[in-house]
Amino acid sequence: MSQRVPTVRDVAARAGVSVGTVSKALNNRGQLRDETRARVVAAARELGFRPNTLAQSLQSGRTYTVAVITTDRFGRFGNPLMLGVEDALGADRVSVFLCDTRDDPIREYHHAQTLDERRVDGIIVAGRRKQTRAPLAVASGVPVVYVIARSSDPSDFCVTTDDVGGGVLAGRHLLAAGRTRIGHITGPERFADPRERAAGLQQVLDEAGLSLAGGQVFYGEWSEDWGRRAAEMLLHAAPDTDAIFCGSDQLARGVVETLRDRRLRVPGDIAVVGFDNWEPMAAGCRPPLTTVDPNLREVGRVAATRLLDMIAGTPVEGGVETVPAWLMLRESTGVRLTEPPLGSN
Template sequence: MTSQDGSGRTRTVTLRDVAQLAGVSVATASKALNGRADVRPETRRRVEEVAGRLAFTPNTLAKAMLAGQTGTVGLLTNDLVGRFSLPILMGAEDASGAGRMSVFLCDARGDAIRERYHLRALLGRRVDGIIVVGSETDPRPSLGHHVPVPVVYAYAPSDDPTDASVVPDNVRAGTLAVEHLLLTGHQRIAHISGDVTYAAAQDRARGADAALQAAGLQRVGPVRFGSWTESWGRLAAGVVLDGDPVDAILCGSDQIARGVLDTLRDRGVDVPGDVAVMGFDNWEAMVSGSRPSLTTVDMRFEAMGRRAAELLFAAIEGRPSSGIEAIEPRVVVRGSTVAGA
């Protein structure tokens, strides 16, 4: 990749260096290394040998300028700390890695100014496409249609329906949760959720109620909105236990469920014997450490990231899509709904 010159400084090895040392022109060297025809086998071997010896690494930038494609995508996230962005990012990186794509990561921290700044930087670097990751499931403002490359929104959908978005299906998740509770023999179900202003909280509750209704049942008590914390779970669980009897508590998140489990334990309520408990998110650190381990609904963030990347690549190749695509969640059964699981 580099070689020493007289001054002791290192300089990058270019195709010209390889060609010169192999005694051929740059054109021939290029053809030899790229496996094109019209090169005598013996010449090709010599060029390859020299390239290997100098550790020649072709300058992708130069190639990109010719091709008009850089083989890079931008990942514009708004919540690097959250546990949503990361799996999405992994999925995207995953799908990208397969075909020689590299990922530019930018964190706008929820600031529109910073987002615009990063957008300009990405466009200046001529990314082939952009994935925008939101921090909530509520719709977010579109980047607009003046962006010269395809854009796919993940987690938070764009407010422009002609954009392509990939989101978790929170309604379906609520339905799946209740269906699992019904299947495991629970009928008197209470619901403790998080911040009432979050679309995720509303959607999950809607899906849950729909499933109850379909079974001819009704939720026990109101949906108890609060915050996405353990302490809210502990508090609200006390309220629920003091009300009408229940045999299951559906919780808006794994964190809330942890708190609920704590209170049930304090009160000597057996889980899942007396009351079953479910969460959402399948947050490893939360579900595996609890007593008992927590049944939950996995929103499949990595699958979401992968899907977003797939849609982006398709759009880059001229097959754009639009509208909101929801990822099917899945129930992960553990000990808080099925004894011994």
């Protein structure tokens, strides 16, 4: 038995035809007698022939590969994103290289070089924070789509989440639930994401003629502990608070814990809304957490779809495409729905 992988030549020999004919037979091209075609197909099957994609790519100039470069250390935010990317790419039999830069520009550069040499059809660059970054150092002509972190080159295309809209959703939902004294606890002020979420909430409050409970946004770290401490601070500053919008589900967990320690009922006394819809965190909370889902899977799907467009030659103009968030309703805001709600924007 031969350990060598069979090639068209082997198939040709077995079927008693030339290599060109094998190719035509297997790809349904050219003019061939049915009998010949069948003989070739049979020979290929018998040998277990699988065409070498490398050779095909060399010929066609397309590799049917796409790379996802992430700075996220394979963090949790990348998971739903990848799911969306595969949703869009899977249908096209496009394989995906996953590269993690670990936030190191050198590693990113090397990955970019390697991908260049591999002649990937396109690249998705995913940052985990909304910021502006330098364009990827890759050969001109290779389509690149940026996700969440946008490129400093305005002609590049970027897909991102709608954090302002997420804040709006949370705010509107709390107003609709009859809350009027709404506080906000969130992550570091130096990041754009928490600032935007806060802006969304503020916008809703302004429209309703309300002001923020506690008189300020409680910016801090992305930790449960800050959630616990900030909740104490908020309740000290504004004991009559009846709702808290949290910039992440982790923060919300901490907030809920403080509320329970203080014998405050959720949502009875205070309604809580999280952000991320990070399933194990949000669903495991007691009570389960109503939370803004930034729709990362859809972000990934859109990014991959646009990338495929660009690869196909469709011109995609630069700029930012924002994917609407939606609200996952659970018990922490006291509203129960049976329909899975899709947020409008």
